[in-house]
Amino acid sequence: MAGGGSLGGGGSKKRGKSSKRKPKKRVGFVLDMTPLVDITFLLLTFFMFTTTMATPQVMEMKIPPERDVEVEVKESQLLSILIDDKGDVYYYNAQEPAEPIDMKDVRKLAIQENLNQLNELIIVLKVSENVEYGQVVQVLDELNLAEAGIMDEIVNNRGNASFERKRKFTIADFTDDDREKLAEFNGPVEGEE
């Protein structure tokens, strides 16, 4: 494209009078690309603004097919994690009193408890009806992340590479018992307001 500068470099020898006009020797040609670039930029900006880069991802959930069916389990195998109306997280083992826990400690707790009772522990996530859905997903996410930690611990530190993890997890509503357990935490908080 830029080669147009060397036009007629070698044509210095004069010819006869019969040929008045010397035919220009073409070495290159210049194409005006402006409209092409215009339209290309237009399309580019259009596609850039219409594409969504953050495609939604999914979190898989499996729930038991039967509701209202009693399944007998050992109470010592139960770890209940409660989320109350305000989105605060509590936990208790079996029938022990509930204890508050930070969201960021949930993963640590789940790993620890699962390692204590490998493949036996059942995590029951009890969710108040009024809690925000985003909060629930956050706890579920922490529990999902805990699985990686559990496997890592077993395979690397306990040297059991062929370990088959069976995850036991369920999601349930609050019971009266749970409300009672949380009552002592909610009491003073309401007093402060």
Added chain:
Amino acid sequence: MPKVKKKRVGFVIDMTPLVDITFLLLTFFMFTAKFKSEAEAEQKFFIERPLASADTSKLPEQDLAIVKIAFADSTKQDTSYYYEMTNEGDWTAVKSGMEGLTPEQVESAQLQVSIETLESLIKRTYRVNPKTSMAIDADRSIRFKWVSDAMDVLSDNKFTKFNYVTKKR
């Protein structure tokens, strides 16, 4: 002999690299672009999805039914269920047998439904195509009761495995 000064009238910029790169970007965006589905184009609400850590699993493109739970308006007062399916044929089949749908609703790609209607829609979905996978797409600040009710309906109708639609944190 003094050099003859060339008179400059204009100048030419070589646009080739620019055009090269622009075309490259253009083709990239053209091929990655995914256009909104009919149902998404219809919907008037916006769902702020709950945040979850990075996961590679994506929503399936086919045989998918989505239960959307969202605030119907920006005041965040009215919550409602919405139901849509990706398979056009299945969706028509599901809607055609439903009672109490206005002709307008039969045409639309997304239905605003009550929990009872949702249940019968899901029942019919199972009958039409049992391979349909279910997804719950709910706003993150919605009360969990709405999600839990939808989950109960799903599990009552043989959809015990489903997906929560989330956004990468």
